[in-house]
Amino acid sequence: MNVLVFMAPLAICLGLIGLLAFVWSLRNGQYDDVKGAAHRILSDDDLPK
Amino acid sequence: MDERRDFSHFVRGPVDGLLTLDLILVNGDCAACFNDIEAKALAIPGVEQARVNITHGRMTVVWRQDASSASVIMDQLARSGYPAQPFQPQKAEAAEAARASHLLKCLAVASFAAMNIMLLSVSVWSGGEMDITSETRDFFHGLSALIALPAAAYAGRPFFTSALTGLRARRMNMDVPISLGIVLALGMSVFETLAHREHAYFDSAMMLLAFLLFGRVLEQFVKQRTRVAAGNIAALKGAMAQRIEPDGSLVLVPVDSLAPGDEVWLLAGERAPADAVVVSGASSLDESVITGETRRREVSAGAAIYAGSLNFEGVLRLRVSKAGAASLIDDVASLVEKAAQARSHYRRLADRAARLYAPLVHTSAALTAVGWLVVGASLHDAMIYAIAVLIITCPCALALAVPAVQVVAAGRLFRAGVFLNTPEALERLSEIDTVVFDKTGTLTQPCAQVVNRLDLSEDLLAAAASLSRSSHHPLAVALAVCTAGEMIADAREVSGAGVKAMVDGQVWRLGSAAFCDIPEWAQPAPLSASVLYIRRGDAHAPVIIDQMLRPDAVAVVARLRAKGFPVAILSGDHAAAVGAVAAQLGVSDWRAGLKPAEKIAAIESMKASGRRVLMVGDGLNDAPALAAAHASMSPVCAVELAQAQADAVFLGERLGPVVEAIATARLAKRLMQQNLALSVIYNAIAAPLAVLGYVTPIIAAAAMSGSSILVTLNALRAGGTPMKAGEAASSQSPEIGAPAAAAQRGLA
Numbered sequence: 001m002n003v004l005v006f007m008a009p010l011a012i013c014l015g016l017i018g019l020l021a022f023v024w025s026l027r028n029g030q031y032d033d034v035k036g037a038a039h040r041i042l043s044d045d046d047l048p049k
Numbered sequence: 050m051d052e053r054r055d056f057s058h059f060v061r062g063p064v065d066g067l068l069t070l071d072l073i074l075v076n077g078d079c080a081a082c083f084n085d086i087e088a089k090a091l092a093i094p095g096v097e098q099a100r101v102n103i104t105h106g107r108m109t110v111v112w113r114q115d116a117s118s119a120s121v122i123m124d125q126l127a128r129s130g131y132p133a134q135p136f137q138p139q140k141a142e143a144a145e146a147a148r149a150s151h152l153l154k155c156l157a158v159a160s161f162a163a164m165n166i167m168l169l170s171v172s173v174w175s176g177g178e179m180d181i182t183s184e185t186r187d188f189f190h191g192l193s194a195l196i197a198l199p200a201a202a203y204a205g206r207p208f209f210t211s212a213l214t215g216l217r218a219r220r221m222n223m224d225v226p227i228s229l230g231i232v233l234a235l236g237m238s239v240f241e242t243l244a245h246r247e248h249a250y251f252d253s254a255m256m257l258l259a260f261l262l263f264g265r266v267l268e269q270f271v272k273q274r275t276r277v278a279a280g281n282i283a284a285l286k287g288a289m290a291q292r293i294e295p296d297g298s299l300v301l302v303p304v305d306s307l308a309p310g311d312e313v314w315l316l317a318g319e320r321a322p323a324d325a326v327v328v329s330g331a332s333s334l335d336e337s338v339i340t341g342e343t344r345r346r347e348v349s350a351g352a353a354i355y356a357g358s359l360n361f362e363g364v365l366r367l368r369v370s371k372a373g374a375a376s377l378i379d380d381v382a383s384l385v386e387k388a389a390q391a392r393s394h395y396r397r398l399a400d401r402a403a404r405l406y407a408p409l410v411h412t413s414a415a416l417t418a419v420g421w422l423v424v425g426a427s428l429h430d431a432m433i434y435a436i437a438v439l440i441i442t443c444p445c446a447l448a449l450a451v452p453a454v455q456v457v458a459a460g461r462l463f464r465a466g467v468f469l470n471t472p473e474a475l476e477r478l479s480e481i482d483t484v485v486f487d488k489t490g491t492l493t494q495p496c497a498q499v500v501n502r503l504d505l506s507e508d509l510l511a512a513a514a515s516l517s518r519s520s521h522h523p524l525a526v527a528l529a530v531c532t533a534g535e536m537i538a539d540a541r542e543v544s545g546a547g548v549k550a551m552v553d554g555q556v557w558r559l560g561s562a563a564f565c566d567i568p569e570w571a572q573p574a575p576l577s578a579s580v581l582y583i584r585r586g587d588a589h590a591p592v593i594i595d596q597m598l599r600p601d602a603v604a605v606v607a608r609l610r611a612k613g614f615p616v617a618i619l620s621g622d623h624a625a626a627v628g629a630v631a632a633q634l635g636v637s638d639w640r641a642g643l644k645p646a647e648k649i650a651a652i653e654s655m656k657a658s659g660r661r662v663l664m665v666g667d668g669l670n671d672a673p674a675l676a677a678a679h680a681s682m683s684p685v686c687a688v689e690l691a692q693a694q695a696d697a698v699f700l701g702e703r704l705g706p707v708v709e710a711i712a713t714a715r716l717a718k719r720l721m722q723q724n725l726a727l728s729v730i731y732n733a734i735a736a737p738l739a740v741l742g743y744v745t746p747i748i749a750a751a752a753m754s755g756s757s758i759l760v761t762l763n764a765l766r767a768g769g770t771p772m773k774a775g776e777a778a779s780s781q782s783p784e785i786g787a788p789a790a791a792a793q794r795g796l797a
Binding site: 032034040 | 083105157164196
């Protein structure tokens with residue numbers, strides 16, 4: 001079962017990456033306009049005309 | 050008159066030659082328009098960035114300093130059909146947002162820790178005694194400690210700091226037992242890990258933190274949304290004033306930027322932007338917002354006038370004496386302060402529960418330790434059992450019981466057009482047994498209406514409506530607000546007399562009796578009423594304008610009575626006006642001509658006879674009474690000071706939200722009590738198990754999450770559909786419709 005010495009911390013590191021991603025998104029203002037995000041995804045003004 | 054406008058007060062920057070302005074969109078509730086709004090804004094020369102925040106109905110514009118100006122941008126936006134109002138984000142709002150994001154980070158850290166530790170704990174539990182070597186178990190416990198200790202140190206701060214401040218002030222709050230439980234659980238688990246023993250409670254401690262933070266985050270979101278809505282309302286009310294520059298030119302500036310000593314023009318139909326002294330001119334003022342009195346006061350040079358007074362006739366030149374936040378009547382301000390202090394002794398349900406709960410839990414833990422020692426257990430085992438008691442009774446469900454209900458009930462009230470200023474507003478609202486209304490602006494509508502609408506022919510009313518749009522006279526403005534009509538292009542205003550126009554070869558006139566060549570209307574009118582005259586060719590009639598009751602005032606008063614609440618009216622207006630309204634509503638308990646101190650006295654005497662009063666009022670003269678009453682509500686059009694003192698503010702033209710607020714508060718209170726009872730039952734089952742030493746980490750985890758979920762589910766029952774939500778939203782008068790809609794946007 002020695003493999004656990006790598007596997008368990010590795011699993012936790014993966015979780016940590018998720019946590020860091022959340023903190024980044026929070027700092028980046030991703031939750032400031034939740035409704036806006038829902039509508040913006042429908043706008044197609046970024047398509048080449 | 051060529052006007053210049055000065056928005057420099059609101060503009061931020063320059064940073065690298067770029068200026069930034071925050072705007073509130075007046076019609077921003079069209080979520081699909083954001084693309085168009087941004088495109089229109091970006092099309093203005095010099096604009097570099099434009100970003101709409103749909104959630105809050107706001108917009109940020111950034112432009113090159115040398116290429117454009119704030120007033121150009123606002124004009125262009127208004128011309129494109131998107132009028133906007135500049136605003137300054139308030140400090141309080143930023144503070145709430147920062148707190149919300151801090152709590153969210155704490156929640157993220159605590160949930161991360163709880164989930165990962167649970168992964169390790171479940172492995173240990175399912176490994177049992179046989180299949181897992183003690184080395185592996187120690188390894189997993191060690192890893193758990195490495196995650197739990199830093200995570201708790203970070204995510205637990207909101208509780209630790211609040212517990213410390215509570216203890217320093219010698220007050221027991223809910224955070225004290227929570228902090229103690231978490232710290233002891235972690236400490237004991239570290240000790241057990243180092244001693245290579247079987248039971249560690251890292252998962253319970255972190256799960257507890259995560260659940261509790263979830264409650265706090267919900268609570269904070271409600272507070273933040275309320276702030277945003279209040280900010281939008283304040284900004285949309287945001288009046289402009291005409292400041293007279295030293296060189297004699299006029300500049301339109303936001304009222305907030307006025308300083309004492311500035312001189313401003315006050316035209317007929319405008320409200321005084323700040324407390325001021327009249328420099329020149331004479332007029333009569335409508336001070337009903339301040340005193341509740343609907344009779345007008347004559348003023349001339351040298352007279353002091355209060356912010357919010359409506360100038361009725363002439364043009365006044367004013368010198369600002371106090372501006373911005375300092376603009377209050379001093380004795381009202383001190384009355385408010387005194388009254389608010391008395392109410393700050395109110396103890397919230399959760400705090401009262403904590404005061405009973407904490408000593409009980411701590412004593413039972415101590416008794417458990419002593420008891421086990423007496424029956425011969427080792428000191429170590431006795432300590433373990435005592436700490437298990439603390440962990441299992443840690444008030445997870447208890448701490449969620451109240452906030453969860455508050456959040457759901459507040460959400461329901463938002464949909465009904467009521468928003469709460471303070472978290473304990475619900476509890477106080479649920480306890481009231483008497484309702485006291487102010488008259489002017491509360492029972493009556495904030496703007497005057499045509500009383501004899503039914504007596505007027507369609508043609509005459511249409512003519513009056515059209516002509517009224519060409520005048521600044523307050524009566525004409527009032528008429529324009531409450532009627533529908535097209536403006537007539539060549540209508541001309543004759544100063545001090547009225548408006549006239551030639552339409553289809555007919556002479557149309559709106560104004561005084563002499564101006565319209567009609568005999569004065571002889572019938573007695575209520576003192577507060579004003580009469581205008583309309584002539585259309587040969588047809589003519591008086592148009593009587595007066596304050597009218599809110600459309601559902603009679604029904605609301607009847608419903609309150611039917612539910613067993615005595616209703617009273619306390620007004621600053623004269624007796625005849627109040628008596629008429631009281632008779633219409635069937636209220637026998639009314640008093641008129643009250644000064645702010647007398648309103649407080651009236652409420653105090655009701656309190657002394659054991660009644661708990663809900664005060665509903667809007668004027669500056671109501672503010673002290675609002676602060677003194679057990680609970681208070683204000684309509685959205687109320688003066689700022691009154692709104693600040695009110696527990697809740699309601700939107701729209703109707704009084705119905707008052708009934709809805711009381712009903713929701715009562716439901717919420719009942720659910721809070723149920724939740725507290727559930728927590729007690731849970732403890733009655735779990736605590737004896739812990740005392741007898743049967744609690745293992747797995748039982749603690751299951752019991753705690755189970756009780757938390759049960760309490761949260763029960764809280765959801767406060768949701769439901771508020772009565773008449775649609776009605777409240779659809780019937781806003783044009784004047785207050787925009788801020789109300791904006792507020793609801795902020796809340797949705």
